[in-house]
Amino acid sequence: MADNDPDWSPPPDETLNPDADDDDINESSSRPQANGKGKQKDGALKAWEDSYSKSWELIEEDADGRISGVKELIARGRRKRAMMSETPLRRSIIRHIFIILDLSETMLDKDFRPTRWEVTLGYLRTYVSEWFDQNPLGQMGIILLRDRLSETLVPMGGNPQEIIQALSDKRKLEPSGEPSLQNGLQMARGGMAHLPSTSSLETLTIFSSISTSDPDGSSTIHTTLSDLVNQKVRCTIISLSGEIKICRQICERTGGRFGVAIDEEHLRELMWETIPPPAQTIAAPMTLGVRNALAAGGQGAAGGKKPPPAGDLMVMGFPIRLAQGGETLCACHGLLKRGGYLCPRCGSKMCDVPTDCEVCGLMVVSSPHLARSFWFLFPVANYGAVTIEEAREERNLPLTCTGCDRRFISLEQAEENLARSIEQNIKIDQSMSQTERYRCAKCQNDFCMDCDLYVHHTLHTCPGCCQ
Amino acid sequence: MANTMTQTHTIPLYPETTPASLLLVILDLHPLSWSILASAAPPPLPADATHKAPNTSLSLTEFINILVVFLNAHLAVRWGNQVVVYGASAGTSKLLYPTPPKDSEGSKPKPNMYAPFVRLDKTFESSLRGMFEEEQERLEGQQGKGLNDPPAIVSALTKALSYINRVAPHSPSSALTQPTNSDLELPNSSGADKLETRIMVINATPGSSSAETSETEGPKPPTRQSGGQRGGYVGMMNCVFAAQKAKVPIDVLTLPPTWTGSRPPIFLQQASHLTEGVYWRWNGRGGLLQYLHVCFDHLFYQVKTDTGSVDVSRTSIPPIHSVCCSSTRRGRLSCCLLLPP
Numbered sequence: 136m137a138d139n140d141p142d143w144s145p146p147p148d149e150t151l152n153p154d155a156d157d158d159d160i161n162e163s164s165s166r167p168q169a170n171g172k173g174k175q176k177d178g179a180l181k182a183w184e185d186s187y188s189k190s191w192e193l194i195e196e197d198a199d200g201r202i203s204g205v206k207e208l209i210a211r212g213r214r215k216r217a218m219m220s221e222t223p224l225r226r227s228i229i230r231h232i233f234i235i236l237d238l239s240e241t242m243l244d245k246d247f248r249p250t251r252w253e254v255t256l257g258y259l260r261t262y263v264s265e266w267f268d269q270n271p272l273g274q275m276g277i278i279l280l281r282d283r284l285s286e287t288l289v290p291m292g293g294n295p296q297e298i299i300q301a302l303s304d305k306r307k308l309e310p311s312g313e314p315s316l317q318n319g320l321q322m323a324r325g326g327m328a329h330l331p332s333t334s335s336l337e338t339l340t341i342f343s344s345i346s347t348s349d350p351d352g353s354s355t356i357h358t359t360l361s362d363l364v365n366q367k368v369r370c371t372i373i374s375l376s377g378e379i380k381i382c383r384q385i386c387e388r389t390g391g392r393f394g395v396a397i398d399e400e401h402l403r404e405l406m407w408e409t410i411p412p413p414a415q416t417i418a419a420p421m422t423l424g425v426r427n428a429l430a431a432g433g434q435g436a437a438g439g440k441k442p443p444p445a446g447d448l449m450v451m452g453f454p455i456r457l458a459q460g461g462e463t464l465c466a467c468h469g470l471l472k473r474g475g476y477l478c479p480r481c482g483s484k485m486c487d488v489p490t491d492c493e494v495c496g497l498m499v500v501s502s503p504h505l506a507r508s509f510w511f512l513f514p515v516a517n518y519g520a521v522t523i524e525e526a527r528e529e530r531n532l533p534l535t536c537t538g539c540d541r542r543f544i545s546l547e548q549a550e551e552n553l554a555r556s557i558e559q560n561i562k563i564d565q566s567m568s569q570t571e572r573y574r575c576a577k578c579q580n581d582f583c584m585d586c587d588l589y590v591h592h593t594l595h596t597c598p599g600c601c602q
Numbered sequence: 603m604a605n606t607m608t609q610t611h612t613i614p615l616y617p618e619t620t621p622a623s624l625l626l627v628i629l630d631l632h633p634l635s636w637s638i639l640a641s642a643a644p645p646p647l648p649a650d651a652t653h654k655a656p657n658t659s660l661s662l663t664e665f666i667n668i669l670v671v672f673l674n675a676h677l678a679v680r681w682g683n684q685v686v687v688y689g690a691s692a693g694t695s696k697l698l699y700p701t702p703p704k705d706s707e708g709s710k711p712k713p714n715m716y717a718p719f720v721r722l723d724k725t726f727e728s729s730l731r732g733m734f735e736e737e738q739e740r741l742e743g744q745q746g747k748g749l750n751d752p753p754a755i756v757s758a759l760t761k762a763l764s765y766i767n768r769v770a771p772h773s774p775s776s777a778l779t780q781p782t783n784s785d786l787e788l789p790n791s792s793g794a795d796k797l798e799t800r801i802m803v804i805n806a807t808p809g810s811s812s813a814e815t816s817e818t819e820g821p822k823p824p825t826r827q828s829g830g831q832r833g834g835y836v837g838m839m840n841c842v843f844a845a846q847k848a849k850v851p852i853d854v855l856t857l858p859p860t861w862t863g864s865r866p867p868i869f870l871q872q873a874s875h876l877t878e879g880v881y882w883r884w885n886g887r888g889g890l891l892q893y894l895h896v897c898f899d900h901l902f903y904q905v906k907t908d909t910g911s912v913d914v915s916r917t918s919i920p921p922i923h924s925v926c927c928s929s930t931r932r933g934r935l936s937c938c939l940l941l942p943p
C-alpha cells in the first residue's frame with residue numbers, strides 16, 4: 136500500500152473518492168460535514184465529536200471568585216463513579232498491552248502545542264505510571280513506527296520505571312519517515328503470541344499520520360487484521376489527524392475503540408479511557424484453559440479424576456527472590472545477571488516480576504503486586520452527599536472530617552451558600568453536598584470532598600470503616 | 603539494595619536550604635501493650651556485658667516525655683517544621699495534635715501555622731494522656747471486650763495520608779486538572795515550598811509471641827496475626843501504595859524489645875520496607891531519645907561529612923556502614939546508628 140496513493144487528496148476538506156477500497160487510508164474532514172460516502176446524514180456528528188465538550192469551557196467564576204466549573208467536573212466524576220460501582224463487572228486484572236507509537240515526521244506538526252511529539256511523549260510518561268497504578272499485574276511494551284519499520288523500544292514487561300526512562304530519552308525518539316501500521320501491529324501480535332488467552336491482550340496505537348506505508352507483498356494489513364481477531368487482541372487507535380477508515384475497521388473488528396483527538400486535552404481523555412481494566416465476561420473456553428492448567432499443575436494431577444474447581448481461577452506463582460550472589464543466566468534474556476527471581480514451578484530464573492515464566496508459562500507475581508489489585512475486590516462503599524435537611528435532624532453532627540480532620544462549614548454557612556446560589560440561578564447539582572459533607576454508607580462517618588476523592592481514587596480504604 | 607545505588611544520581615543533592623518538613627507521628631496507645639511494656643521484668647544482662655546499659659521497662663509517661671522532647675527539637679530545628687500526632691488505641695484512632703478546634707473558635711482554623719520556635723504546648727501532653735485514660739476507661743467499661751482489639755494503626759495511617767493529601771497534595775487528582783507541560787517534564791521537581799513529609803509509626807504492640815508460653819499468667823498482648831490488625835493486610839497494603847504514590851516514607855519504631863520474646867510486627871516491617879522508610883526495633887536498654895534523634899530526625903536534615911553536606915537519606919550507604927547492619931536488610935539504618943548523636 137502506498138502512501139502516495141492517488142485516491143488520497145491532501146486538502147482535508149475535500150471529499151474523498153467514494154470508490155476508494157478498503158486498503159486506502161481515508162481521511163475525512165474533522166469537521167461535522169457529511170463525508171463522501173454519505174454514510175451519515177448531513178449535519179450528523181461523529182460519535183467522537185458530540186460526546187466531547189471542552190472541559191475548560193465549563194469553567195467559570197462565580198460571585199465569590201470561586202471556580203464553579205471545577206465543581207461541575209468533580210460532580211460529573213462522582214456521578215460516573217456512582218454508576219460504575221453499581222453494576223457488577225468482571226474486570227480482567229491481568230492485562231498485556233503494547234503501545235504502538237507513530238514516530239513519523241507528521242509528529243512534528245505544531246497543531247498540538249508545542250508539537251504532537253512533545254505532547255504525546257509527555258502524556259505517555261504519566262499514562263504509563265497511571266496505567267501500572269491501576270493495573271499492577273499488567274505488563275506493557277512499547278513499539279515505535281518510523282521509516283516504514285517498527286522497532287521494539289521496550290519489550291513486554293512489568294517495570295514502569297524502565298518504560299518511563301525509555302520514553303524520557305528524546306534523542307532515541309526522533310520522528311522520521313513514514314509509519315507502517317501493519318508492521319507495528321504484526322510486531323505487537325508476535326510479541327504477545329506466547330501469552331495465555333486468559334489475560335487481556337491489547338494494543339494502543341497513537342497514530343499521527345494520515346496514511347500507512349506498509350510493505351509490499353502477499354500479506355496486507357487485512358491479513359494482519361484477521362490474525363489479530365483470531366488471537367483476540369483488542370486494538371485501540373487514537374488518531375491525531377482525522378478519521379481513518381482502516382483504523383476504525385481494525386478497532387471495530389477487534390473490539391477496541393477508535394478515536395480522533397481534537398486537541399491536547401481530548402487526546403489525554405482518549406488515552407486515559409483505556410487505563411481502567413476492561414470490563415468483560417470471560418468466555419468459557421478461556422476459563423477452561425485455566426482449569427486444565429490448574430488440574431495439571433496443582434493437586435488435580437496427583438488426585439486423579441477430580442473435577443476441576445468451580446469458579447474462574449488464575450494460576451499464579453510467588454517467586455523465590457535470589458540474593459545478590461554470583462551471576463547466573465536468566466531465562467528471559469539469556470544474560471548473565473545478579474539477583475532475580477526463581478520460578479516456583481520450574482525453577483528457571485527471571486529478571487523481574489510480574490512476568491510469565493519463559494519456560495513453563497506460569498504467571499509469576501510478587502505478593503505486593505497482588506495486594507495492589509485487592510482494591511478491585513474490596514472497593515470502598517460510595518459516599519453519599521449529606522443534605523441540609525439530613526444534617527439538621529442529626530444531633531451529634533461531627534465537626535470535622537473523619538479523614539483529614541478539617542472542620543466542616545457550619546449549617547448556617549451552608550444555608551447561606553445555598554440561598555446565594557438560588558439567587559444567582561446557579562444550577563444545584565444533587566450529587567454535590569450543600570453541607571460539604573459526604574457520608575460513608577458503611578461506617579456513617581462524614582468526609583470532606585477532598586477526602587472523598589482521595590479515598591476513592593487513591594487510598595481505596597475508608598478511614599472510618601477500618602476503625 | 604540496588605535502588606539505593608541508582609537513586610544517587612537521579613536525585614540531586616539539596617540546595618542550600620532544606621525544605622520545611624512535616625512529621626506525622628502515629629503513636630500506639632493500646633492500654634494493654636503499655637501495661638506489658640511497663641511491667642515486663644527485664645532479664646538481667648549476662649555477666650560479660652556489664653559495660654552495656656541495663657535492660658529497662660518503659661512506662662507511657664516516660665515515653666511521652668521523651669517524645670515531647672523529640673518533637674520539640676524537630677520543631678525548633680527549622681522554621682516551618684510541623685508536627686501532627688495521631689493516637690491509635692484498641693479499634694480507634696484519633697488526631698491528638700494539633701488539637702481539633704473547639705466550638706467557640708473561628709470556623710477556619712489553620713492549625714499548621716507556626717511561629718518560629720513555637721513548642722508543642724501543654725495541650726499535646728494532656729490530650730495524649732486524655733486519650734489514653736479515656737481508652738482505659740472505655741475498655742474497662744466494656745469488661746475488657748474491646749481490649750483484645752489490636753490498635754487501629756491502619757486507620758491512623760489512612761487519616762495521616764488524608765491529611766497529607768489535603769495539606770501537601772503530591773499530584774493533583776488526574777481526573778480534574780489537565781497536566782501542564784511543566785509537571786510532565788519534572789515529576790520529581792521539589793519546589794522550595796514543598797514539604798518534606800514522613801510518617802512515623804511508634805508501635806507498642808508486640809507481634810504474635812514466638813514462644814507460645816503460658817507461663818505468664820498476666821494479660822495476653824493483643825494479637826496481630828494475619829488480619830488481626832484492624833483494616834488488616836489489605837488496608838495496610840493500600841496505605842503503603844498510597845504512601846508510595848505520594849513519596850512519603852513510613853518509618854517504624856517498634857518498642858517491645860527482643861527480650862520479651864515477641865515477634866516483630868511483620869506488616870509494619872513490610873510497610874517501612876516498601877516505602878523506603880526506616881525500621882528500628884528498640885533494644886530495651888534505654889537511650890531512646892538519642893536513637894529517635896539520630897535515626898529519624900536527621901533524615902530531614904543535611905548532615906556534614908568530609909565531602910560536604912550530604913543528605914543521608916538520599917545517598918547510598920558507604921560499604922563500611924552496611925557491614926554493621928545485622929538486624930535489618932536495609933543499609934540505611936546502620937548508617938544512621940553510626941553517626942555521632
Ligand SMILES: [Zn+2]
Nearest residue numbers: 465467468486
Ligand atoms: Zn532476563
Ligand SMILES: [Zn+2]
Nearest residue numbers: 478481492495
Ligand atoms: Zn517456570
Ligand SMILES: [Zn+2]
Nearest residue numbers: 536539583586
Ligand atoms: Zn477531609
Ligand SMILES: [Zn+2]
Nearest residue numbers: 575578597600
Ligand atoms: Zn466507611
